[in-house]
Structure formats: structure tokens, C-alpha cells
Amino acid sequence: MASKSTFNPSPVELDLSDVDHRVGKPIGGGQLWDPCSSSDIRRWVMAMDYPNPIHWNEQFARSSKFGGLIAPQSIAVALDYGHGAAPACVGHIPNSHLIFGGEEWWFYGCPVRPGDKLFQERRFHDYKVVETKFAGPTMFSRGDTVHRNQNGVLVARERSTAIRYLYEEAVRRGMFESQLGEVKRWSQLELEEIDALRRSWLESNRLGVSPHFDEVKVGDTLPRRVIGPHSIASFTTEYRAFVFNIWGSFEWVAPPDVDDPWVYQNPGFGKDFAFDEEDAFIDPRKRDGLYLGPSRGHIDADRASEVGMARAYGYGATMGAWCTDYLAYWAGHDGMVRHSKADFRGPAFEGDVTYFDAEIIGKEAESAWGVPIVKVQLHLTNQNGEELVKCVAEIELQA
Secondary structure (H helix, E strand, C coil), rough: CCCCCCCCCCCCCCCCCHHHHCCEEEEEEEEEECCHHHHHHHHHHHCCCCCCCHHHHHHHHHHHHCCCCCCCCCCHHCCHHHCCCCCHHHCCCEEEEEEEEEEEEEECCCCCCCCCCCCCEEEEEEEEEEEEEECCEEEEEEEEEEEEEECCEEEEEEEEEEEEEEEEHHHHHHHHHHHHCCCCCHHHHHHHHCCCHHHHHHHHCCCCCEEEHHHCCCCCCCCCCCECCCCHHHHHHHHCCCHHCCCEEEEECCCCCCCCHHHHHHHEECCCCCCCCCCCHHCCCHHCCEEEEHHHHHHHHHHHHCCCCCECCCCCCHHHHHHHHHHHHHHCCCCCCEEEEEEEEECCCCCEEEEEEEEEEEECCCCCCCCCCEEEEEEECCCCCEEEEEEEEEEEEEC
């Protein structure tokens, strides 16, 4: 691989001929057959390493104000098809690949419980192409998803950002190959320090006590959190908590009265990262995602190198969920995350850990939501201090 200092750019272009005419249009996608189950909720928080007892401990949840298990706010992305990226990955771009660039969420106060079913409305919003060190001409495309439950009640809205690029150009530039060393090996003392910090955060608000709006002030910091070290096992556990990759778990649906609604078409991924939709009727592994499909690079370093990522790495939608869960844990049972905007700056690589550090940067007694909110800035970094996520959120607290 060429190093950054010796790299000579070459003229390459993204073929956007199948993209422009789709901007602003509704699209189709996958719709889960089954309602959300208590096992879906428990599997999700287990994968997110989020042991808030109202999401998995039946006795605790029944004794709470909720009267039983409820899902975390982050569950919406787990009950959607394709990690929420579908409306941001629209149009065939030959020889391309995709990684997440960010997520913006709005939540409307309707919790998801076992037995609920979410329905999605999707729309391809817009895109821009910029030159990046990672892959040269790179598309940042945005798509919108509206999540409603079986009663038509609005649960959440999401705007996802997908980064689409030519994987051969990313491999040729080798940005991560030149930056990453060996997978970090943690000493026993370091692992004990990580475990102690994780435990401290778990105990920081296990009972779900909500801070009052008047009690917090600008400049206050939230308890520090850590996740990791990340591994092939943890990445696999995360992926398997997204319900859509379970064999036969969804059907394809299309919005009415839309010509060519991009229900499922080939986005142009390389042959080793594309689904085999036809043969999947006989062998469902062929559209499983990890055995075959675009997610296989997450758990296979060799495959990751084929799309310019150099090492097994985590999921953008997972990082977005981490942010929501972390903020909701601090907000407690009487608070909630109303809005968050997370920009993903880099992936969580195998062997790394992710630290969470947040600070209150604003307060509004009378917000546009009609409730008191505090504004929080959250940073996710790895053990080297490199920023993975920058997130700004609005959190409802009791007056």
C-alpha cells in the first residue's frame, strides 16, 4: 500500500447516472413480519452492552413506573431494515461500497414495548460529492425514515448519512493501512481499569433517577463510560441483534404510486459484498450479511482491507445507538432524549476501546418541544484520544 506521503491521486469519478433522478422521492425497503418481542429487546441491549434493568430484568421493570419491560429509545434502528441506511443508499454506483457517516434522531415520547410493531416510511433526501483523503470523490448522501407503531403513533424520525465511495480507490490510497498499527494487546492491569470504569458507569444510575432541570448547570459533566475492547465476537453480537438479518424476518414493500421505488436493487457493491437474492430462496446465507453481503468486512480483516478499512470494524448504527443509550441512562426514567445529531468521524476498530465523555452546554426552560431541555455535547474517542463520534443532543428533564 502507498503511504500518505507518497500517494499520487488519479482521476476517478463516481457514476451518478442512476442517482440524480431519485433525489427527493419515496423509496421502498424491508418490513419486518413480526412484532417486537421481549427477546428482541434483551438481545439488543445485550449487543449494545447496555444493562439498564428496565430493558431486560422483568422483576425490576414490573416494579418501575412502566409496569413491565420497555425497549431503549435506540431500538428503532434495530427494528428497521438495513441499519437505517436504506434511504441514504439509493441508486446504482458501480464498484462502490458504503460506510455510515452519521445519524440524526427525533423522538416523540412513545416507548416501544413487547408486542409493538414499527412501520417505516423512507425517502432519499439529498447528496453531495466531496474529495476525501480516504477515497477521492466520495458521496455523502442523506435519507429520511419515519417510524410509526401499529396504531399509527409517531415514535421517531431518523436522518441517516451514508458515505459511498469507490472501494478500489480507497484500497489504493490505503489511508487506514498507513495509520493503524497492530491490534492492541491489553495488559491485565489495563483490562481491570476498563472493567472498573465500566462498572462505575453501570452503577451511576441503575435505578433510573432523573436529574431535575433546576439541579443541573452548564459545565456539568456526565459520568464517563467505556465500551470494549471491541472484538470479532462483539461485532458479530451487534450485527445479530439487528432483526432484519434473521432468515426470513422481513418482506419487501413499496410506497404506492411511485415509479421505480428502489425496493431492492443492486447499489453497485463489489461481487464479494453483494447479496445473491435469487439463490437466497434456497440458501438464506446468500443474503445473510455476514456470510455473504456488505457487512462481512466488519468481522473479517481480509475483507475489510478489500474496501479500504484495513481491519475488522464496528457499525455506524451501533455508534449512534451507543450515544442514545448513554444519554438516556443519565436522563433516567422521567427524562428522555428528544433530539440528537451524531457525526461519525472514524470507526471502532478491532482491539480498541471507546470512551464516552459528555458535558452540559445549554439549558432551555421553554423549548420548542414544550418541555425543559438541556443541551449536551458528547464525544466518543478511542484509547489514543482519536475522535470517533461528535454528538450534540437535547434531553428532556423534569422541571
